[in-house]
Amino acid sequence: MKAAVITFPGSNCDRDLAVAFERIGAEVVRVWHKDAELPKGIDIVGIPGGFSFGDYLRCGAIAAQSPVAAAVKDFAGKGGYVIGICNGFQILTETGLLPGALLRNAGLKYVCKALDLRVETADSAFTSGWHKGSLVRIPIAHHDGNYTIDDEGLKRLKDEDRIAFTYADNPNGATADIAGVLSANRRVLGMMPHPERMAEPEHGGTDGSVLFRSLAATMALA
Numbered sequence: 001m002k003a004a005v006i007t008f009p010g011s012n013c014d015r016d017l018a019v020a021f022e023r024i025g026a027e028v029v030r031v032w033h034k035d036a037e038l039p040k041g042i043d044i045v046g047i048p049g050g051f052s053f054g055d056y057l058r059c060g061a062i063a064a065q066s067p068v069a070a071a072v073k074d075f076a077g078k079g080g081y082v083i084g085i086c087n088g089f090q091i092l093t094e095t096g097l098l099p100g101a102l103l104r105n106a107g108l109k110y111v112c113k114a115l116d117l118r119v120e121t122a123d124s125a126f127t128s129g130w131h132k133g134s135l136v137r138i139p140i141a142h143h144d145g146n147y148t149i150d151d152e153g154l155k156r157l158k159d160e161d162r163i164a165f166t167y168a169d170n171p172n173g174a175t176a177d178i179a180g181v182l183s184a185n186r187r188v189l190g191m192m193p194h195p196e197r198m199a200e201p202e203h204g205g206t207d208g209s210v211l212f213r214s215l216a217a218t219m220a221l222a
């Protein structure tokens, strides 16, 4: 399995995401935001958390205009797997690869804590290691995590079983408690919580590692 991890000016979880991929045996190639092409032969792109371009304009808006974003759109358009975590999720909504938008937290404060998520579907390469309804503990760290989508978009996500995770106790005002969503082909995941920060016993828990192990199992079968 070969993973590309992208770094933007202001990314701060790129190394952590690379380590999480390496722990499942993946070869990781680091990609700079100015690269207009992704490395050959990759199975998945990881867009890490952080504060790309200082969160100016809107979180993820400038990153979504970078040369690498066009390459990621092309990769996803051909059925490639992409995971965007936190700022990565914000970037994926800004590119249009995922629906909805991440607005300022309802409480207007940066929230940084571990909390419980409910796995809403096990039908994806990212969540197949859990059961629908599993409760998992994974941390959040954001000020713009208030996932917002109109009624029609929400209905579509529900009808197509594309809500990956919800918050057990909504920390940011997100529509329908949504913490993570899948693309229509189920190969692009965006999520505000950080599975790479809860992936080793030293992190205080290993629930996040299930996501990476699910991916490894899918890739092994491919």
Ligand SMILES: NC(=O)CC[C@H](N)C(=O)O
Residues within 6 Å of the ligand: 048, 049, 050, 051, 052, 055, 059, 085, 086, 087, 088, 141, 142, 143, 144, 145
């Ligand atoms: N941890 C992160 O990726 C932060 C995301 C984003 N910049 C926010 O604060 O909302």
